[in-house]
Amino acid sequence: MAGFGLTFSEYLSNNRADIVVRVQQHALLSLYTILCAAVIGVGLAILVHRRRTAANFCVATAAVGFTLPSVAVFGILFSLVGGNLLAVFPPLVMYAVLPILRNSVVGLQSVDEDLLDAARGMGMNRFRRLWQVELPTAWPVILAGLRVSAQLTVGIVTIAAFVVNMGLGYYGYASLDNLGSANTGNEALVCVLFVALIALAFDALFVVVRRLTMPRGIRV
Template sequence: MSLWSYIQGREETLLFLTYQHASLAFQTVLVGSVVALAIGIAVYRLPVLSSLTLTGSRVALTIPSLALLALLIIPFGLGVTPSFVMLAFFAAMPVIGSSVVGLRSVSPAVVESARGIGLARWRILAFVELPIAWPVILSGIRVSTQMVVGVAAIVAYVLGPGLGSLIFNGLARLGGTNAVEMALTGTILVVLVALVFDALLVLLGRLTIPKGL
């Protein structure tokens, strides 16, 4: 059976699984990015703590995602909750690094100039440092999004939502009817979700990054 023949008649199911996958990825990246940005803002002015945070975020990415997911079954059981926690954790790590690096890269002379014209500390952060650091932060969000869209497939192991169920059901049935088509369809749709998200983030960058940065 061809791939197209497999897809025909299953469009509604495939669209629903794709929506679940994209929704889970979007929500976890959003939550992870907000938490990561808050951590970055809290530590970037403290050299020792910011260095430890950077190192910790890089080391955390070496944790096997499947192992972390298995550990999260103990407190949270199966389903959406362990899937969300695991993905949000991994989503935060690249953004923590890009937030710290981006904010630390702002020229002290620019900050001093902002102070000189009487801006309050929070205004300097909101209107000077964050806009200058935003391109670096956004690059971390792009990396995070691509990673999460791919890793989200494994949540099928704990009955999580998304396209992983297609991929792993197909792999488990290799040699059977539609097995290859099932796994291939799931893989292609994951790639398409990743490409769409990346295109949207590129557009967001064009709309939000000040000219000259």
Template sequence: MTGLPFGEWLSQNQLDIIFRVQQHFLLSIYCVGLAALVGLTIALLTYRYVTLPNISIAVIAILFTIPSVAMFGFVFSLTGNALLTLIPVVVMYGLLPITRNAIVGLQAADPAVIDAAKGMGVGSFRMLWQIRFPIAWPVILAGLRVSTQLTIGILAIAAYVTDFGLGIFGFNALNNLGSVNTGNQALACVIFVAAVALFFDAVFVLVRRFTTPRGVRV
């Protein structure tokens, strides 16, 4: 079956598209923010040790390999609530690049610099904030950037169990293959999810440019 021309379909559905773009955009911010909070906390608690960082990354990596559709279905069977399913699952998939990069970045400070700072009486908090964190920031930011792209994509898959975001267009297209306008729905899902991802990626480019200390820029 053929449907409306794509431009005409967009015009007829523009309010719904705008609403779902806003949903996707805000949910991406919330999930990445929570993933950053959890991932950075894990990194701060483990980076000083020998084995804990590897154990933490291994556990998160194992969780990351679980198919997202299966994870959404499993968590939804426990919670019965769309948001209580969507947010924890998406945050879980966003953890790996943030945690791994934060640990690597915090461990990357030159031992000679650390020893010199200790000799000057620099305390643990100042050591972290003034030495380790500025050195680690570009690496941490790269992890956040990758996590954001993952989050935007996983949120689209969340339409399997929720009615939030742009993924509902793709899910409806798959659920009604061969019906009128399914091609338009699938194309809208692809275009607008990509647009949200490109917007966030541009933001990270600007953030990196204006927040990275000059001495550690690549």
């Protein structure tokens, strides 16, 4: 078949070392992006959720950033800082922030006012109300935003290989650069298969986190 010079198993065997390295790069860059976006998104939501105008402005700003074409943004930063992580990490975080920020704001704003009044009546200060009442109540919604952000990030990290030679996107672009040549299909399949496996691994991780951090009575 055109594009498959070797069987897929042979291609995997011949390129095992490089594939393993690129899977690790892809997973780690995705993880660091999600962690950084979580700090920014949840932290910003905590700061602005009580002021609806400020919260709406932050979410709208993040949404505008989310609409920017990733290839163009990567290309602009590449022209400024060269082909290194500085050209891809800030845009990756920018794209990952929106689902986390939006869900965090929604979750925190949806906390029942009666719960907050009861907490005030018990003498809780603002920090204790946030830590012991608001964040635990909003956590399922926040976690859902983190989960969406993780899936999004794993996909966009693939595009980042357009400017930085790391991660599984290399195989996707290689297959496009060599359309019709031997092993084009294998390169594309490696990209698709292992990106999907990383996404599934992140999703499974969030399922575990959800089970460990949510009371049994409110699990869905």
